[in-house]
Amino acid sequence: MSTAPPVARAYDLLRPKILQRLLELRSTLDPSLGRLEESTARAQIGAVLDHLGNFIATGDLGLHRAFLHTFMAMRAAEAQGPAAVLAMLVAIGDTAAQVSQEENPAPEGSELTLLLTRVTASTARAVNDLIAEELERRMAQWSELSTKERKGLPPA
Amino acid sequence: MVGALDEGAERVAAGVSNQPQQQLQMRIAGDTNVGKVRTTNEDSMIVDHQLRLYVVLDGMGGANAGDLASQTARDAIGMFVQHQRLTMEPKQLLEAAIQYGSAAVFNAAQQARERHGMGTTCVACMIIDAKRAVVAHVGDSRAYLLRHGRLQSLTRDHTIVEELVDRGVLAADEAERHPYKNVLSRNLGARPETRVDVLELEIKPGDRIMLCSDGLYGYASNDGMQYLLGSGDPPETVARDLIDLALRGGGGDNVSVIVIEAPQPAPTSTQVVRTSGATAWWQHRKRFLQIAKDRGITKNAICRGLKPDEALDLVASSLCEAIFHDLEKSTGVNVWTFAQNIAGGWFERGGQWQPLRDLMDILAVSARACVDDIRKTDAKLGFLLDVAVSRALVVAELALGGLLAERLRHVDHDLIQIHGAMQETIDGELDRHDTEAPERTSSKFIDQATIPFMRPDRPVTNPGVSAELVTAIEKTLTIARGRTSPRAELVKQILESLETIATDPSGQFASAVIAARELYGVRTVDDAGVTQLFDALDAARIITASSVHQASVPDAMRAKVLRAVSSAHQRLVGAMTGLVLEAVSPYSMRLEEAKVATGELRDKVARTERKRAELERKFASTVDQSLPWERRGTTEW
Amino acid sequence: MSDEEVDLIEAVRVLRDEVLETVEHGDRDPPGAEVFDALINALTVGGESVPGLDLQLHESVTRRLAWGDSEEMVLADAERVFDRVLFAVERALREPTDRMVVIEAATQVAVTVARVVSLAAVGRASRDRAARLREEMAQRQLKEVLEKQRASIVRLELDTTSSDTKA
Numbered sequence: 001m002s003t004a005p006p007v008a009r010a011y012d013l014l015r016p017k018i019l020q021r022l023l024e025l026r027s028t029l030d031p032s033l034g035r036l037e038e039s040t041a042r043a044q045i046g047a048v049l050d051h052l053g054n055f056i057a058t059g060d061l062g063l064h065r066a067f068l069h070t071f072m073a074m075r076a077a078e079a080q081g082p083a084a085v086l087a088m089l090v091a092i093g094d095t096a097a098q099v100s101q102e103e104n105p106a107p108e109g110s111e112l113t114l115l116l117t118r119v120t121a122s123t124a125r126a127v128n129d130l131i132a133e134e135l136e137r138r139m140a141q142w143s144e145l146s147t148k149e150r151k152g153l154p155p156a
Numbered sequence: 157m158v159g160a161l162d163e164g165a166e167r168v169a170a171g172v173s174n175q176p177q178q179q180l181q182m183r184i185a186g187d188t189n190v191g192k193v194r195t196t197n198e199d200s201m202i203v204d205h206q207l208r209l210y211v212v213l214d215g216m217g218g219a220n221a222g223d224l225a226s227q228t229a230r231d232a233i234g235m236f237v238q239h240q241r242l243t244m245e246p247k248q249l250l251e252a253a254i255q256y257g258s259a260a261v262f263n264a265a266q267q268a269r270e271r272h273g274m275g276t277t278c279v280a281c282m283i284i285d286a287k288r289a290v291v292a293h294v295g296d297s298r299a300y301l302l303r304h305g306r307l308q309s310l311t312r313d314h315t316i317v318e319e320l321v322d323r324g325v326l327a328a329d330e331a332e333r334h335p336y337k338n339v340l341s342r343n344l345g346a347r348p349e350t351r352v353d354v355l356e357l358e359i360k361p362g363d364r365i366m367l368c369s370d371g372l373y374g375y376a377s378n379d380g381m382q383y384l385l386g387s388g389d390p391p392e393t394v395a396r397d398l399i400d401l402a403l404r405g406g407g408g409d410n411v412s413v414i415v416i417e418a419p420q421p422a423p424t425s426t427q428v429v430r431t432s433g434a435t436a437w438w439q440h441r442k443r444f445l446q447i448a449k450d451r452g453i454t455k456n457a458i459c460r461g462l463k464p465d466e467a468l469d470l471v472a473s474s475l476c477e478a479i480f481h482d483l484e485k486s487t488g489v490n491v492w493t494f495a496q497n498i499a500g501g502w503f504e505r506g507g508q509w510q511p512l513r514d515l516m517d518i519l520a521v522s523a524r525a526c527v528d529d530i531r532k533t534d535a536k537l538g539f540l541l542d543v544a545v546s547r548a549l550v551v552a553e554l555a556l557g558g559l560l561a562e563r564l565r566h567v568d569h570d571l572i573q574i575h576g577a578m579q580e581t582i583d584g585e586l587d588r589h590d591t592e593a594p595e596r597t598s599s600k601f602i603d604q605a606t607i608p609f610m611r612p613d614r615p616v617t618n619p620g621v622s623a624e625l626v627t628a629i630e631k632t633l634t635i636a637r638g639r640t641s642p643r644a645e646l647v648k649q650i651l652e653s654l655e656t657i658a659t660d661p662s663g664q665f666a667s668a669v670i671a672a673r674e675l676y677g678v679r680t681v682d683d684a685g686v687t688q689l690f691d692a693l694d695a696a697r698i699i700t701a702s703s704v705h706q707a708s709v710p711d712a713m714r715a716k717v718l719r720a721v722s723s724a725h726q727r728l729v730g731a732m733t734g735l736v737l738e739a740v741s742p743y744s745m746r747l748e749e750a751k752v753a754t755g756e757l758r759d760k761v762a763r764t765e766r767k768r769a770e771l772e773r774k775f776a777s778t779v780d781q782s783l784p785w786e787r788r789g790t791t792e793w
Numbered sequence: 794m795s796d797e798e799v800d801l802i803e804a805v806r807v808l809r810d811e812v813l814e815t816v817e818h819g820d821r822d823p824p825g826a827e828v829f830d831a832l833i834n835a836l837t838v839g840g841e842s843v844p845g846l847d848l849q850l851h852e853s854v855t856r857r858l859a860w861g862d863s864e865e866m867v868l869a870d871a872e873r874v875f876d877r878v879l880f881a882v883e884r885a886l887r888e889p890t891d892r893m894v895v896i897e898a899a900t901q902v903a904v905t906v907a908r909v910v911s912l913a914a915v916g917r918a919s920r921d922r923a924a925r926l927r928e929e930m931a932q933r934q935l936k937e938v939l940e941k942q943r944a945s946i947v948r949l950e951l952d953t954t955s956s957d958t959k960a
Binding site for chain 1: 305321542547549553564568779
């Protein structure tokens with residue numbers, strides 16, 4: 001699949017509409033977003049859309065994973081579980097693709113619509129890998145603590 | 157109570173046939189089920205096309221009061237709307253009807269003692285015209301809107317926990333785990349009037365509104381509900397499938413659903429995918445299987461023990477079929493189910509993540525290769541399928557993510573348990589070695605200012621204990637101790653303490669606190685420790701009360717004895733509770749400290765992220781955009 | 794229920810305003826109302842219904858705690874109502890046997906409230922401990938992220954510098 005430079009530009013042009021649609025639907029992305037002031041929700045969602053724009057331009061999965069890792073850790077610190085974070089990110093990607101489809105309904109395709117769909121798939125895959133890594137770490141922790149408990153040692 | 161209705165109005169409680177709303181071109185259907193655990197269905201519904209009124213009610217209250225409550229409210233609301241619809245505007249009408257329902261339930265509850273406390277939730281939708289509806293609710297039955305394929309809740313539950321989240325006292329995730337999460341803050345019937353939340357909704361073509369009781373969303377995932385509502389199936393099929401989903405999820409409660417559809421002709425692209433797209437996909441299934449085999453699917457650990465043909469059939473072919481069915485119906489439920497089944501089964505066998513990841517990658521690459529083939533012969537169809545299949549792969553990842561998150565929750569729970577248990581042991585050790593704890597002094601604990609229940613301001617209820625009363629108290633408690641089983645050592649100790657407290661001439665609280673500390677001893681702060689204490693306190697209360705009647709003293713003295721001993725008992729219980737509260741207070745303090753530390757770290761991460769994002773933006777502007785997307789960075793697709 | 798029992802319940806019921814200081818609180822529900830109402834229930838049922846537990850009282854206390862009233866506040870209200878009931882029946886009820894019936898019921902209610910409050914406190918402690926551990930886990934994740942962010946920044950600075958050089 002070839003991509004011409006205009007794809008990244010097309011995304012930038014569409015970004016305000018995507019953001020507006022997401023703000024309207026924000027309580028469906030996550031109930032906590034629905035409770036925030038619009039300016040705060042705008043900043044949070046805007047940060048995700050900014051990064052998506054960079055990912056569309058760079059195609060760099062390493063940077064994408066780095067962003068997702070930070071995003072998930074921040075949400076975990078706000079007591080938001082990983083499944084909810086995954087659902088939110090997928091919803092953002094889906095909505096972006098949908099807005100792109102509406103704005104570029106030509107059947108031959110909007111490269112941007114397709115790219116956004118693939119980006120969403122890539123995001124979901126990366127998030128699951130991150131969850132699996134965290135799961136592995138916690139299981140190792142549990143294993144260590146179980147051993148300490150059996151030996152009557154303190155936890156830390 | 158059934159109101160008089162005009163003939164021709166169709167009021168049914170369940171299993172409504174799909175009656176097209178000719179004038180509004182809406183399709184509406186409802187269904188209900190008792191669930192797998194309950195024996196009575198305490199839900200009620202109104203599906204009245206003439207009144208354009210749709211209501212779900214979920215009754216509560218013991219001894220069959222729940223179904224009486226929901227039926228009473230249902231009949232009252234229906235009757236009110238029937239009679240007042242020409243005199244009030246819709247928003248006002250619906251609110252007033254629900255208020256009328258609340259009064260009806262309240263009045264019915266007063267008529268018999270066993271009905272006290274009965275009530276019902278209510279969520280209602282009244283269609284004004286093709287573009288407007290009014291939605292009103294009280295309680296935790298919900299209204300949802302599916303628009304542009306996304307499910308959103310139109311209502312917020314009237315539970316105490318939700319109100320605390322709104323006030324910022326609880327975090328949303330804490331709310332999910334809170335033991336009081338199902339305690340309602342509002343319902344119909346608790347009082348004659350109630351507060352009703354009402355909103356007016358603009359209906360757009362293609363919207364679907366769903367009204368449901370908590371028996372649905374409590375047992376069906378949000379994603380599952382979204383897929384089923386988002387399918388092209390007619391409302392009665394969707395209502396039935398939603399109920400099946402709740403039953404498969406446990407079905408622990410009555411479940412009722414009403415689906416209201418504002419139809420719209422499906423976009424051309426959706427129709428193309430559902431017909432030609434699905435057909436083209438199916439025609440490439442052999443190619444899909446071949447690619448999967450070439451990429452090593454039969455050698456994946458998940459397929460170990462299966463013959464190659466079996467592996468292909470059970471794994472690759474299943475996904476191929478799932479995608480086909482989802483393409484046909486514009487849903488994601490089949491791929492979702494496939495992913496859940498394969499991952500769930502693998503994890504249950506103790507399987508690791510990597511083989512599952514490898515398997516899903518093989519299937520994804522095989523799917524894309526087929527789509528690329530289709531694209532070569534039909535660019536338009538290929539593009540539509542590319543989007544649809546990518547979407548299917550996202551659905552699979554969502555299902556996997558759900559399972560991973562569930563496992564993470566269990567491991568977290570186990571970690572917390574084991575850590576807590578180990579910490580309890582350490583705390584207990586510290587308690588036992590008083591001399592090692594620097595903050596403990598050798599002065600009497602009653603002198604320590606930290607004890608919260610040393611309240612000199614409490615009135616003394618036994619001012620001056622006469623010698624005669626002391627003798628009577630001693631006699632009574634001797635009888636009580638004699639009637640106590642030798643094994644009930646704690647009860648005997650309590651009775652001794654009661655005697656000390658009740659005969660204390662100062663009538664102060666101090667003796668109760670001293671006794672409480674001695675009885676409390678070194679005890680773990682958990683249900684078992686506390687329950688044992690209070691069971692013993694209750695037993696002592698019962699024995700003492702009956703012993704008072706047995707003591708050979710005049711009646712007037714008997715009453716004084718009971719008053720003195722009961723007062724002592726109440727003080728002892730109060731002091732005991734004070735000790736429990738004292739024991740648990742460090743946990744809250746440590747939690748607050750941890751929250752502060754997390755907040756500081758979060759701010760640091762946020763600041764660093766801003767810097768990183770700035771650099772990333774700069775970097776993005778330098779990337780060679782002429783390269784294909786897959787070759788610019790470290791992508792794999 | 795005998796006439797005497799009904800009369801006794803009525804005689805206690807009329808003490809509500811005095812015991813709860815209703816006038817002072819105006820339209821608001823007076824604190825401790827759930828305790829007095831439980832006392833009336835206990836007198837109505839008579840004897841031990843479910844050993845040591847009145848479901849309605851349990852729910853009322855749970856609801857107050859859920860709304861955010863502290864355990865100390867709930868307990869203090871219950872203690873105050875108990876004390877005031879004892880004073881009030883001493884004055885209002887002539888027969889010692891009547892006073893004894895009320896005192897027994899009041900003590901039963903007092904123990905139930907204390908039990909519910911204690912168990913709620915223990916539950917809260919358990920939740921707080923779990924929540925603290927979750928905070929610590931979140932902190933660990935954030936520290937890891939901080940390290941990775943720093944590495945990412947170093948890489949990006951290098952990449953953008955080399956791009957500037959080439960330009």
